[in-house]
Amino acid sequence: MDMSQYRDLFVSEARGHLSAFAELIVRLEENSADREAIDELFRHAHSLKGMASTMQFDAVTGLAHRMEDLLSRVRSDEFAFVPDLADLLLEGSDMLADMVSVIENGEGVQPDPAALMESLGAFTPGQSADDDKPNTIRDSDRAPADLPGSQPQFRKSDTFKSVRVKTETLDRLVGITGELITTRYRLTDQARRHAGTALDEPLHQLSSLLRELRDEVFQARMLPFVVAAERFPRLVRDLARKQGKEISFQITGKEIELDRGILEEITEPLVHILRNAVDHGMETPDDRVAAGKPHGGSITISVKRDKDHVDIVVADDGRGMDPARLREKAIEKGVITPGQAALLSPQATLMLVCAPGFSTADQVSDVSGRGVGMDAVRTAVHALGGALAIESDIGRGSRFILRLPLSVSIIHALLVNSSNMTIAFPVSAVSRTIELRRSDIHGEGDRMSCSYEGRTILLKSLNLLLGQTVAPLEDNVLVPAVVTEFGEVTVGLMTDRLLGQQEIFVKPLGAPLANMKILSGGAITGDGRIVFVVDASAFI
Amino acid sequence: MGMSVMIIDDSLFMRNIMRGFMRDRGHSVVAEAASGIEALKKLHEVDPDIIVLDIILPDINGIDLLESILKTSPRAKVVVCSSLGQESVISKALESGASAFLQKPFTPEKVQEALDSLEA
Numbered sequence: 203m204d205m206s207q208y209r210d211l212f213v214s215e216a217r218g219h220l221s222a223f224a225e226l227i228v229r230l231e232e233n234s235a236d237r238e239a240i241d242e243l244f245r246h247a248h249s250l251k252g253m254a255s256t257m258q259f260d261a262v263t264g265l266a267h268r269m270e271d272l273l274s275r276v277r278s279d280e281f282a283f284v285p286d287l288a289d290l291l292l293e294g295s296d297m298l299a300d301m302v303s304v305i306e307n308g309e310g311v312q313p314d315p316a317a318l319m320e321s322l323g324a325f326t327p328g329q330s331a332d333d334d335k336p337n338t339i340r341d342s343d344r345a346p347a348d349l350p351g352s353q354p355q356f357r358k359s360d361t362f363k364s365v366r367v368k369t370e371t372l373d374r375l376v377g378i379t380g381e382l383i384t385t386r387y388r389l390t391d392q393a394r395r396h397a398g399t400a401l402d403e404p405l406h407q408l409s410s411l412l413r414e415l416r417d418e419v420f421q422a423r424m425l426p427f428v429v430a431a432e433r434f435p436r437l438v439r440d441l442a443r444k445q446g447k448e449i450s451f452q453i454t455g456k457e458i459e460l461d462r463g464i465l466e467e468i469t470e471p472l473v474h475i476l477r478n479a480v481d482h483g484m485e486t487p488d489d490r491v492a493a494g495k496p497h498g499g500s501i502t503i504s505v506k507r508d509k510d511h512v513d514i515v516v517a518d519d520g521r522g523m524d525p526a527r528l529r530e531k532a533i534e535k536g537v538i539t540p541g542q543a544a545l546l547s548p549q550a551t552l553m554l555v556c557a558p559g560f561s562t563a564d565q566v567s568d569v570s571g572r573g574v575g576m577d578a579v580r581t582a583v584h585a586l587g588g589a590l591a592i593e594s595d596i597g598r599g600s601r602f603i604l605r606l607p608l609s610v611s612i613i614h615a616l617l618v619n620s621s622n623m624t625i626a627f628p629v630s631a632v633s634r635t636i637e638l639r640r641s642d643i644h645g646e647g648d649r650m651s652c653s654y655e656g657r658t659i660l661l662k663s664l665n666l667l668l669g670q671t672v673a674p675l676e677d678n679v680l681v682p683a684v685v686t687e688f689g690e691v692t693v694g695l696m697t698d699r700l701l702g703q704q705e706i707f708v709k710p711l712g713a714p715l716a717n718m719k720i721l722s723g724g725a726i727t728g729d730g731r732i733v734f735v736v737d738a739s740a741f742i
Numbered sequence: 743m744g745m746s747v748m749i750i751d752d753s754l755f756m757r758n759i760m761r762g763f764m765r766d767r768g769h770s771v772v773a774e775a776a777s778g779i780e781a782l783k784k785l786h787e788v789d790p791d792i793i794v795l796d797i798i799l800p801d802i803n804g805i806d807l808l809e810s811i812l813k814t815s816p817r818a819k820v821v822v823c824s825s826l827g828q829e830s831v832i833s834k835a836l837e838s839g840a841s842a843f844l845q846k847p848f849t850p851e852k853v854q855e856a857l858d859s860l861e862a
Contacts, residue, residue, distance in 0.1 A: 205759075208755060208758060208759055211754060211755045211758060212755050215753060215754060215755045242800075245798055245800065248798055248825060248828075249752070249753055249798070251825055252753075252756065252824075252825040252846040252847070253753060253755050253756060255825065255846055255847035256755075256756070256759055256846060256847040256848055257847075258847070263847075
């Protein structure tokens with residue numbers, strides 16, 4: 203019998219078991235008496251063992267078997283779920299994951315589980331544990347779970363309600379839908395010109411069907427936040443343990459859905475923020491107690507959806523950031539001059555951590571502080587048309603707020619005219635629009651400024667930035683400008699005319715336009731005009 | 743002669759393998775279920791000759807489910823499956839009315855053996 207036809211299914215199902223396994227272990231560390239979690243852990247190990255033995259993957263079978271045995275001892279109350287046990291089981295699930303990867307790739311060396319299997323087999327709790335008080339749960343404390351007549355616990359099974367679709371297929375569907383929307387705009391335009399009102403009814407119908415299609419297609423691309431966050435609890439746990447910190451980690455809004463592409467782009471930045479929170483934000487238990495705070499700290503991620511955006515907030519109750527220290531550091535590193543530092547608002551000061559080459563860690567640990575920094579986080583958020591904000595109270599903790607659009611490819615945009623080109627700004631990147639008289643504008647060329655909300659902001663000419671010639675400003679003409687604000691910097695971009703807001707279908711640009719840093723994509727309007735979408739943060 | 747079979751296992755992987763074995767032997771798989779609830783629901787629609795039941799399911803205790811199945815489909819013969827280490831549950835299942843026991847890992851031979859024992 204040829205079993206290789208079942209390999210892919212084995213790999214994907216094994217992965218499912220392993221990720222659920224790791225999540226359950228972290229859950230058990232928060233509440234070691236969680237009976238249901240122990241049963242589920244056991245079941246995952248057991249299922250994986252059965253699957254692997256059927257495929258004759260002996261190493262996987264053997265290791266999973268040892269883990270199952272150990273869990274059945276916990277299940278029968280031989281001992282409680284202690285942290286040492288969690289470490290050992292996580293080590294086991296990591297090795298199993300490696301084995302599954304080797305199986306998937308059909309190449310590579312299988313890790314040798316012998317030593318780990320021995321530790322699993324020989325595990326005795328309390329050997330390194332510092333307490334010998336009985337942790338075991340007594341039978342009388344809980345209802346017997348296995349007796350007939352006890353309430354069965356139902357869980358939803360959605361196995362047959364969904365199918366797997368390749369992500370490329372979804373991307374193509376979005377592409378086709380976008381083209382259809384553009385074509386409908388054009389059709390409407392032509393119909394008005396040549397057919398009068400005869401086509402109004404079917405066109406109206408077409409529009410509403412297309413709206414529905416767009417919504418459905420986008421819905422199909424949505425994934426719950428938990429898909430990205432699956433490994434976060436484990437990450438925080440491992441980092442905290444390594445540094446001797448005590449952290450309880452919570453995620454709320456796991457079920458909130460985001461576009462797959464956005465989720466993909468935002469995962470690494472979130473990992474970075476979490477690492478920072480554990481590494482730099484959180485104090486050691488001793489320091490916390492000395493500061494009059496609870497022994498253990500807390501880090502939370504909360505996801506909330508609004509009408510047209512999603513907010514992801516990473517908050518910790520650690521030491522917070524000291525603006526005075528940030529300013530000193532920034533001057534020391536040459537990021538800003540002392541003169542500039544004196545002018546920074548508190549919010550702008552916090553955003554200094556996003557400046558390239560800035561790090562507040564006293565010493566660089568192996569945990570964070572290398573590789574991607576907060577500047578990469580900010581860049582990633584902006585590239586998605588989102589915004590990043592930071593709040594912090596000394597001694598009380600910090601909050602990183604990522605505001606993201608719901609979709610990257612169909613966005614609300616502010617269209618403006620500049621040198622006969624139509625330029626689109628994602629609405630999420632625009633603070634507001636203003637109209638300026640010649641007398642409001644100080645200086646000229648690339649040294650223009652104006653006053654805005656009581657402070658002086660830099661003005662730039664969009665024409666100039668796009669490499670076009672600029673007519674001299676006339677005295678009695680109002681110049682419309684788009685104000686875009688990113689952390690510490692606020693810039694007004696002067697345009698020729700504001701055209702209004704519209705929903706546009708953004709497509710990536712091909713070479714050589716794709717090489718232009720300020721352009722993030724292109725779109726076509728109903729009358730066939732090409733619109734360039736700009737990444738406003740690139741102007742700063 | 744081919745018989746009608748229902749497979750109850752929460753693992754799609756395991757169901758696929760079992761389905762393959764059954765088809766190779768000329769039996770037709772008339773229903774599959776990934777949970778106890780789903781199984782009980784489907785048993786109102788089909789009346790299989792043989793039910794292959796994984797004793798460890800996410801929702802309902804295997805023995806409880808076995809008893810419900812025997813009530814719903816008294817005609818069906820139930821083959822309970824499990825991996826090593828579940829001997830006590832297996833013997834309980836056999837006491838409760840299961841007709842045969844099949845230990846994972848499945849091989850075509852083992853499946854055949856279990857089916858043969860039903861005939862006897």
